[in-house]
Amino acid sequence: MTEPREGGSTHVKKTILITLAAAFTALALSACATGEAEGGSTGGGSPSATPTSSSDLQGGTQPTTKLPVVAFPDSEELASWCPLDVEAVHLHQLEATVSSAVICSTSMGADGVMTTTVSTVSGGLDQLLAAYAVPNAPVDPSVVCTLQIEDPLLVWLTYPGERSYPVYAPVSPCGFPTDEAKAAFSALELTAVASFTETSTGVTTTDIGLGALAAAAKETT
Numbered sequence: 001m002t003e004p005r006e007g008g009s010t011h012v013k014k015t016i017l018i019t020l021a022a023a024f025t026a027l028a029l030s031a032c033a034t035g036e037a038e039g040g041s042t043g044g045g046s047p048s049a050t051p052t053s054s055s056d057l058q059g060g061t062q063p064t065t066k067l068p069v070v071a072f073p074d075s076e077e078l079a080s081w082c083p084l085d086v087e088a089v090h091l092h093q094l095e096a097t098v099s100s101a102v103i104c105s106t107s108m109g110a111d112g113v114m115t116t117t118v119s120t121v122s123g124g125l126d127q128l129l130a131a132y133a134v135p136n137a138p139v140d141p142s143v144v145c146t147l148q149i150e151d152p153l154l155v156w157l158t159y160p161g162e163r164s165y166p167v168y169a170p171v172s173p174c175g176f177p178t179d180e181a182k183a184a185f186s187a188l189e190l191t192a193v194a195s196f197t198e199t200s201t202g203v204t205t206t207d208i209g210l211g212a213l214a215a216a217a218k219e220t221t
């Protein structure tokens with residue numbers, strides 16, 4: 001009995017495998033080329049910037065984060081002062097004057113418990129608005145940045161007839177708040193209104209002597 005010859009079948013299989021390998025190689029090279037064109041340098045640090053967000057009103061380099069580095073306690077009252085249900089944006093100046101501004105900052109006490117304090121801005125707001133209106137740095141793929149996340153220094157602004165919303169500090173080519181923005185934020189004169197501490201039994205709210213709380217997030221006229 002003559003055994004069937006397998007040469008033709010083997011040749012077809014090799015041809016198919018070579019064709020598939022070439023196709024996958026072409027796809028991989030295309031993906032690499034696209035990544036280099038969009039992402040820029042992939043050196044020893046992190047990419048210099050996140051691509052411009054279409055939802056951001058400023059563009060350019062984006063912050064390393066648009067949320068507070070330390071999460072807020074789960075409190076509806078705190079959320080009414082410093083809402084995070086909308087994404088923080090770069091400040092866009094309007095003809096209307098800001099009617100109020102609030103910051104919510106978190107610190108650790110001696111007992112290791114984190115407390116978020118709500119403060120109204122009572123001084124230095126004009127200087128902060130001028131510093132925050134400066135454009136973000138342009139995206140520069142040649143810049144190599146350190147791997148870190150910096151707080152975006154959010155400020156919640158309210159214009160007449162509008163609810164409050166967060167704006168972030170303009171950023172450097174690495175997505176960190178600029179020195180000028182940091183200085184303006186640090187120079188703010190603040191009046192503490194309330195504090196919120198998350199414990200094992202829930203969130204403890206402390207009124208800091210200003211009477212009934214009237215959250216800035218509510219519409220003003």
